[in-house]
Each structure stands twice: as structure tokens, then as C-alpha cells.
Amino acid sequence: MSVTPKIISTLLASALAATSVTALAAPAAKPTAAEAERFLADTEAKLNKLNNEQSRAAWVGSNFITDDTEGIASYFAERYLTASGEAAIGARRFNGLKLPAESARKIMLLQQTLVFADPKEREQYAQLQAAMNGAYGKAKYCSTPDNCMALGEMEKVLATSRDEAKLKEMWVGWHAQSPSYKQKYTDYVALSNKGAQQMGFADTGVIWRSQYDMPPEAFAAEMERLWQQVKPLYDSLLTYTRYKLRATYGPDVVPLDGPIPSHLFGNMWSQNWSNLYPLLKPTTGASSYDLTKVLEQRKTDAKQMTRYAEGFYTSLGMQKLPASFWERSLLTKPRDRDVVCHASAWPLNEKDDVRIKMCITPTAEDFTVIHHELGHIYYFLAYTKQPFLFRNGANDGFHEAIGDTVALSITPSYLKQIGLMDQEPDVTADIPQLLERALSKVAILPFAYSVDKWRWDVYSGKTKPADYDKSWWQLREQYMGMKRPAPVNGTSGFDAGAKYHVAADVPYARYFLADMLQFQFHRALCREAGYTGPLNRCSVYGNAKAGAKLQQMLALGASKPWPEALKAISGEDKIDGNALLEYFAPLKTWLDQQNAILSAAEKKS
Numbered sequence: 001m002s003v004t005p006k007i008i009s010t011l012l013a014s015a016l017a018a019t020s021v022t023a024l025a026a027p028a029a030k031p032t033a034a035e036a037e038r039f040l041a042d043t044e045a046k047l048n049k050l051n052n053e054q055s056r057a058a059w060v061g062s063n064f065i066t067d068d069t070e071g072i073a074s075y076f077a078e079r080y081l082t083a084s085g086e087a088a089i090g091a092r093r094f095n096g097l098k099l100p101a102e103s104a105r106k107i108m109l110l111q112q113t114l115v116f117a118d119p120k121e122r123e124q125y126a127q128l129q130a131a132m133n134g135a136y137g138k139a140k141y142c143s144t145p146d147n148c149m150a151l152g153e154m155e156k157v158l159a160t161s162r163d164e165a166k167l168k169e170m171w172v173g174w175h176a177q178s179p180s181y182k183q184k185y186t187d188y189v190a191l192s193n194k195g196a197q198q199m200g201f202a203d204t205g206v207i208w209r210s211q212y213d214m215p216p217e218a219f220a221a222e223m224e225r226l227w228q229q230v231k232p233l234y235d236s237l238l239t240y241t242r243y244k245l246r247a248t249y250g251p252d253v254v255p256l257d258g259p260i261p262s263h264l265f266g267n268m269w270s271q272n273w274s275n276l277y278p279l280l281k282p283t284t285g286a287s288s289y290d291l292t293k294v295l296e297q298r299k300t301d302a303k304q305m306t307r308y309a310e311g312f313y314t315s316l317g318m319q320k321l322p323a324s325f326w327e328r329s330l331l332t333k334p335r336d337r338d339v340v341c342h343a344s345a346w347p348l349n350e351k352d353d354v355r356i357k358m359c360i361t362p363t364a365e366d367f368t369v370i371h372h373e374l375g376h377i378y379y380f381l382a383y384t385k386q387p388f389l390f391r392n393g394a395n396d397g398f399h400e401a402i403g404d405t406v407a408l409s410i411t412p413s414y415l416k417q418i419g420l421m422d423q424e425p426d427v428t429a430d431i432p433q434l435l436e437r438a439l440s441k442v443a444i445l446p447f448a449y450s451v452d453k454w455r456w457d458v459y460s461g462k463t464k465p466a467d468y469d470k471s472w473w474q475l476r477e478q479y480m481g482m483k484r485p486a487p488v489n490g491t492s493g494f495d496a497g498a499k500y501h502v503a504a505d506v507p508y509a510r511y512f513l514a515d516m517l518q519f520q521f522h523r524a525l526c527r528e529a530g531y532t533g534p535l536n537r538c539s540v541y542g543n544a545k546a547g548a549k550l551q552q553m554l555a556l557g558a559s560k561p562w563p564e565a566l567k568a569i570s571g572e573d574k575i576d577g578n579a580l581l582e583y584f585a586p587l588k589t590w591l592d593q594q595n596a597i598l599s600a601a602e603k604k605s
Ligand code: X8Z
Pocket: 002, 342, 343, 344, 369, 372, 511
């Protein structure tokens, strides 16, 4: 997980009762600013200690999935929940009191959490969370009792095979696993909402939308505004992709209009279409360079992949990764046990115990992901000196955007500099490169938006458990233009749960925001470096000035409202799709030309 303080908390029934009574009775002596400061100091010290303990237990729970480690992880999560719940209720006393801005911000942050009145419910909540995490990590598809595949192997088939039946088998096989924890998820949602209501929120989705320094309704409107801004680019990319998939799989599988079956996009969730690049690449001017091939041929191991990424950050003037990072991280999939392979970055304490857990393979995709993970790590390291409650991203989208910003600087000229490419391609390769990048950066937009649109409706009760799949696929069709490759499983299916972040209950709007922010950050860093050419050819590798600018923002952590952090790096104070659109503008023109040609050819045939 990339987020330090857990937003979820709980509270002993007695503490809640005491607080409510106080609220109704004649107010106790007016709290003073000095009391508030003491309260914050005590609370931060306590939460820091309990958070370190729960992180350590969660690390073990995700690295060695057994019933015992699951029990240990939920025990420590529960202890943290108890303390953070007490803190949330305790903080209410200081609402409205005149305090220094930073203290007022801490009082506000402490209250954005769940609070459980009933200790039994708190325990159950923590257990369900640990159990769903374990269930996702252990899930396998067995075509026969002795032929079982883990998610990673199935993803590899989706990435490389063009055999439609095989793709469908992988897709359906993986999506048959999540119904086993649907009941757990349903119970978990109900409990979570109870916790939100204890704290005065309508439901958990409202808490999630309240974490962006603006009212929750304003945040939902911002998401919609941003989506409308970038939708035309997505539509052009989908249209082009449709023609190419039609040519590959035939008109019976890929219709000319209407939703496309979602198992054909090279990815289990069709959120990243990079693996379709060989099918989609322009016939002229396309670079034949294949980073995956180079990494495979050189037998680049997981440590070396990580070293490449570290090298980028140190070139910006950042520190080397601490020795403990190398000793304690998990970089490859163990052969002898179940682990949660979904890549994650962890701060284990407020010093420099930072780690990643990732099953690295020598592919271009993992080359990007490792830069992403180290973005979290360098953010953790940059804000260690902040007080506990500010040891976090300016908002969660910032946390997700840092490593991706750095990865936008993985250009041919950079790859040549580090010896992974012999010859830089000429400008005719710009469109192919932009297309390749759009297959991850543009394709994810409607996915990222609609995952949380689905959860907002689940948490609000608008979508009932029997309609989970119905609503999931309505959203997939409306936003992504996709459909389920096989009929929906009545009312017992749980396709959303086949995505890690749903099973692990990690909010997803962050990736949507990060997708916009990283282009704003990239543009700002390139300007800082004095670069004036096209943004797709800019790499800030080795540029200390750009590095200092980035570091300055990272060091703020969550101490200021995010618009101030954005201003510190870019001079802008709004998240905006404009930088992304500017980056891909030449591709948009090209896609629309191609689509006109392909549409005319389709009409003729
Ligand atoms: O979960 C991740 C990271 C860890 S925070 C690997 N990502 C999202 C996903 O895989 O669904 C990065 C891109 C989107």
C-alpha cells in the first residue's frame, strides 16, 4: 500500500457514548488551542507507533499468506482502528477552534475516517479486509485439478496469445474466482458504511470523495469534468483499436458498432492495452525496437530492473535506496508460497525502512511499473520529516503520479544513454511511440473513472449485491465501450472483485487523477529543465534543477491542501486534462485520419 495513515478507524462503544453525551449536555469548558496541540502530539505519537506495528503485520500477511499471518495482520489492523477511532471522536472537540493552519488541518484529517461503535464489528471489519486480501492473493484457475494457473501466468497468455478461445478461457477462468469472496465483500461494505455513518458521513463513498480539499459533490463534478475533457481522445483510440481487432479476430467477434468483448485487449481488466501494440502499430515508420526483447535477451534480473529505476531518481539528485530496501523488499515471485503479487510500495516506519513487493519480470511493462513503485518510495523518503498525519501524498493521485511522471522520461534518448538502445529512431517514430504510450495512459482513463463510479453506487446502496455485475457491465459499456466475453453469471457473479483494488478495498479514482497530473508534472519539469521541444521527446534524466523542483513538492507531503503542492511544481492550481491532450495532440490528428481511411475501406468492403 502506498498510503501511510489508514483512513479507516474505529472506536470503543464507551468512548462514543461519552462523546455523544457531552455533545448533548451543557458544553464542557471550552477547549483551548494549547489542549488541541497536546491532543495532536499525543495522538500522532500513538498512531505512529500503532501504524508501524500494523504495517509490519500487514507486510508479513501479504508476503506469506497463511491463516496465521492473516490473523496477525487483522489483529494489528484492529488495534490501529481502535486508536484512530478514538482520535477521530476526540478531534471533534476542537472543530471551529482558532488554531494554526497546520493544526486545524490535522484535526480535519483525523475525522475523515470510519468509526465503529461496536468492537465486534470492528474486529469483523479487520478480519474481512485481511481475508479478502489473502483470497485474492491465493486465487488460481484450475483447468483440471492438477493444472492450476496463478494470475501472473494467465496475464501472460492474455498479453501474448491471439487465440480467441484461449483468451476467453483465461478471462473466464480468472473471473470465476472472485464470487467465492462476494459474500465477504457484501458484509464488508455494510460494516464500512456503518462506520462512516458513526462519523456523520452518509456512506463510505462520501468519505472517499471528501479527501480532496473540496466538498464531496464538487469532487464528483471534477471527475466528470475531467472525463469529458479527455473522452474525445479515448473515443479516437477505441475506434482505431476496434478496426485493428476486427482485422485480427474477424467481424463475428468484433462488431463495427457497439461494445467490444473485453478479453481481446491484452490485459485481464482491459485497462492497459500496451500488449496490443504489435497489432496496432502503424505500417510505416513504426520503430521495430522492443524493450521487452532487449531485457529478456540480456536476462535482466529483478534487481537490475530496480537498479535502472533507482538510477533515474539518483540522477535527479535523490538519495540512493537504503541498504534495508534491498535486504527486505520482495522483488521476485517465490516458488514455494502464495504472496500478493500485485505491485506495492510500503513505508514500514518513519525512518528509512521502505520496501516494495513486486513479482518483477523482464518486460517493458514491468520496467515502467518499477519506476512507478519507486515513485512511491521516494515520496515516502521525502516526507519522513513531516509529522505523522502529513506523511502522505498531497492527495492520493499525487502519490500515484510521481513514478509515472518519471517514467514519462523513459524516451529513446534516455534508453540510449543507459545502454538499452543502440540507435535513437528519427522523428518518424514519434507517432508509433505516442500510440504505444496512449495504449496505457489513455486506455486506463474510463476504467479508472468507472471502477470508483461503481463503488460509489455500491457504498451508497444504489447498487445492491444482486446487481453488482449488472452495474459493473453497464459502466464498462458506457465508459469503456466493452462487454463481458461470456454471459453474466445470474446474480451471484462478482467481476469487480477480480480486480485487486476492489478485493483489497483500495480507492481507484487516484489513478484517474494521476493520469492527468503526471502530464502536468512532466510538462512543468521539462520547462524547469529549460526544454522547449515536443513533450514526448523530453527526458529530465540527469537534470538536477528539475529534480529539486520535484523534491520540493514531495517534501511537503500532505501538509498543505493539494492545490498548493500543485502550484509549487507547476504554477497551476487545478488538475487538468490539458497537459495530457497537448502531449497526445499529434496522435489525435493521426488517429482521426486513420479512422477516416479505415471507415471508408470498411464501407467499400
Ligand atoms: O496498482 C497499481 C500500481 C500499484 S499502486 C502497480 N496501478 C494500477 C493498477 O495496476 O490497476 C498502477 C496503474 C493502475
